[in-house]
Amino acid sequence: MTNIGIYICHCGTNIAGMIDVEELARKAAKLKDVSVVKDYRYLCSDPGQDLIKEDIRSMDLDRVVVAACSPRMHESTYRKVLSEAGINPFLLEIANIREQASWVHSEKEKTTEKAFDLVRIAVAKVKKDESLESLPADVIQRVLVIGAGIAGIQTSLDIANIGYEVVLVEKEQSIGGRMSQLGKTFPTLDCSACILTPRMVEVSTNPKIRLHTYSEVEEISGFIGNFHAKIRKKSRGLNPDLCTGCGECTARCPTKVPGEYDEGMGKRKAIYTLFPQAVPNVPVIDRANCVYITKGKCGICKKVCPAGAIDYELGDEIVEEEVGAVVVASGFDPFDPTSKEELGYGRYKNVITGLQLERLLHTAGPTKGEVIRPSDGAVPKRIAFVQCVGSRDEHANKYCSRVCCMHAIKNALLIKEHHPDAEIFIYYIDIRAFGKGYEEFYKRTQEHGIKFMRGRVAEIFEENNGNVVVRADDTLLGMVMENEVDMAVLSVGMVPRSDSAKIQKLLGIATGSDGFFMEAHAKLRPVETLVDGVFLAGTAQGPKDIPDTVAQAKGAASSALGVISHKVLELSPLISEVDERLCRGCGDCKDICEYGAIELITLDSRNAARINPALCKGCGACTVACCNGSIKLRNFTDTATFAMLEAVLGGEA
């Protein structure tokens, strides 16, 4: 015998304002097999939950329908209620009368009718629901962190310090990321390397962290608690175990090419490390520019290496790792301003980017901290900063990159400290000094005589002497102004890392319209993704500054630990299952499955589909693809669907 209870939530006036809940309750009470109907102001509150529990116990209810908000909000709350009251949590249906009725309609009578339809559909379905049990799955207590900038470093250290193992993969030859390129950081003007390098060393010496540098993740399979990763360790052209990092090879290498790490402002050798404090301190042979590899001549580095580490023939190596959770901390790329032709980057020598200026200002950079302009090496006396290049721009990226205001202000202040007579102009739309101590820092810069010009730069053009003229609409004077300066610095925004599409595919995570990885919920799940067991840290999720990145990285560590600190996870039983006796083994389901959850097995010398319960998300695509109905999605069977249709089309449920 079926004994159903229906509970209708007012949600304050959210539901009760547009639905006549008393009328709805009256109608619902007449449905077959319904023993009790109650309405309540806030069902999700404790007394609301207690009301349901009490009825289940005292009236022997065996199934429950809750007419309230979307199941995304409180399905788990009410499942727990059923469980605690002693009945199977899957004998519950939610009729979403808020998002699907009261919030989207404006005629009370008709909305009430529709709400009743939703309720009787739910009643029809709940009668067909079966009791289900969660599935246990073992957890590998280790985390894979992709990217070893400050975010990845922080996440790894936080996890390792609690005592769990970390596999840290970095694409570049050294860890450190973008932060290692910076000289000083705002607003404290701390030396970036002084705070970063101790952490880098900590990573390399922590026995719980297995570091793969100059490596890329090529393949990830599996599911929460049980991921399997294939990692390609690219050949450095030398044996890292033998190399002592003495630097003799780099010193003697005859080839010089523009250095990527210096943003093209300086030169590096064909065998090189990124910077003196690189971790690991092992060079890489740039195969595209090495004279021996391209022309078969030279071989100097091999001759001078006292450790005999150089091996031009050394190939890539594939390593495999098993982990329970993944944290993506792949960082950002600076926006390439070449596409903003009006600003002349790439055509005019004295138009550089903010990151290039950063390298010039860096005491360990190509000019040892001296700001000179590229065309003639002169010290620029008049400098213009152009904000929002590629950001807040309909033609490039609509979003704000969040750090460029403070970055420009910091660099302007540093130049002013070196050269008090320098004249500095910052062209801005809004000055976004929003972080701790930022507004105060901005104020201080103004007191140093740096001029803030409110207006977007329309064009930059070059004079014969190499100077550039910045043309902008000064919105405070209401005039178009031209300003000849010695050098213009473009404050370029952040864009998703060039290989982020590859990482997205590897993990099956989503990206937003801005191209950054999407978090599971903008407000309350900022470090999770919609793929269970995969988390985000740092600028891979969206532009942010260093403190926000560090805080978020700690959050990602905490969330990943939430998975791997358990030895067993319980997986949702709402998944598809195959009736192997009926299955013809055609494989259509395998092709359509987005999650790689289906494989074909041989069963009594014929093919049949089998579903991996840990990978199946219960989307139901396979049930539709199946040609003879041998796959069923638990509690979403054809029988249930027909019953639901009948309830709403055929009148009485």
Place this chain on the structure above:
Amino acid sequence: MQQVKRWLVIEMKSMLVIGGGIAGIQSALDLADRGFHVYLVEREPSIGGHMALLDKTFPTNDCSMCILAPKMNECNAHPDIDILSYSEVAGLSGEAGDFSARVMRRARYVNEDKCTGCGECRARCPSKVPNEYNSNLDTRKAIFLPYPQAVPRVMTIDKDHCIYLTKGKCGVCRKVCSAGAVDYEQEDTFVDLDVAAVIVSTGFELFDPSQMPEYGYGRYANVITAMQYERMICASGPTSGHLETSPAKQHPEKIAFIQCVGSRDMQHNPYCCSVCCMHAVKESILAKEHYDESQSYIFYTDLRATGKGFEEYTARAEKDYGVQYIRSRPGQITEDAGTKKLTVWYDDTVNRKVKGLEVDMAVLCTCLVPAKGGEKLAKILGIEIDESGFFENMDELTSPLDSKRSGIFIAGYCQSPKDIPESVAQGSGAAARAAEVGSA
């Protein structure tokens, strides 16, 4: 949704979280899910903090309570979380890994174990007082629940306004309580808790704009704060989601939002509170959604739309909701004594003219300042606060969540101005740091 089973290998240590807003809730849940026992201490009768008072949240316009309430309930239902509401930390001794915290449990004159939250007492209580949870826009009783979704759902008697407690008469609530939960004899009690680490997440309160007489708050009926606006536009608020001007009781057609009231201001608070720009954009979108004929003006210094999706949100407000952004910091607001309409006087920095704009309602987007009592708490805990009242961290770049005392961590607005996602991320981050101490 997957449910994670707890796995207790060894007896786990306990943690103290001070402040039950969204940051503290997140810390508590993260720690409890990892098997630690958490004491969540909240000064107010209910956890939830300021997020519980918001209508919608930017930039997704999610209903705030709809996403917060499940977390509040999860805290309540979690076997490893003890909520100590209406309580304050009174002392702390020991060191990281082995603290002893003394918590004062203020007398709520209602037995928490007996009260069912039925509300009969409240219905019959004769004493009405301004309702601080609705920004004093309506009244509550002397025995009250802050809001319907309050956690724990237990009544509290406001002893300053209870007639029985002040004058020895009345006693109606005790008479009508069928659970026998009302206890006028209750006294403040102290409990000592052994904890491995402490997370401080005490949040913020709002700057009082009556300190800026030029805007007429408190004198002009139609000058309100952004929080009052938030409560009015909230369907479960005192006006059931209706904006009304005074005394005409009409929907406002023209609404001015004044940014940076008490922030970025050397006379009050020098810092930017980082959320008010977006808050005003959201409120102006809501105004248009409620009243199609309404027109919003946002008077801003710099429009700081810095978070994910924020720039797109402000653009949408302008394009689809007709919000007008005016770059200016108004000098004064005046009132027409007859119509009670307001004129916002401002320097139009684009046209370089002083102008006046007549509006029906002016909303002051006030600064968020660190919650009161921060100085006292800092002394009790032995941590430091900066000149603006935020708790100091070890290093803003590398240890943003570590206070200057080992084993004590800080998260959320009390650490520095921030929005909800940043508070949640920090709440989780502080939990990771606390767990490190607890696992040592």
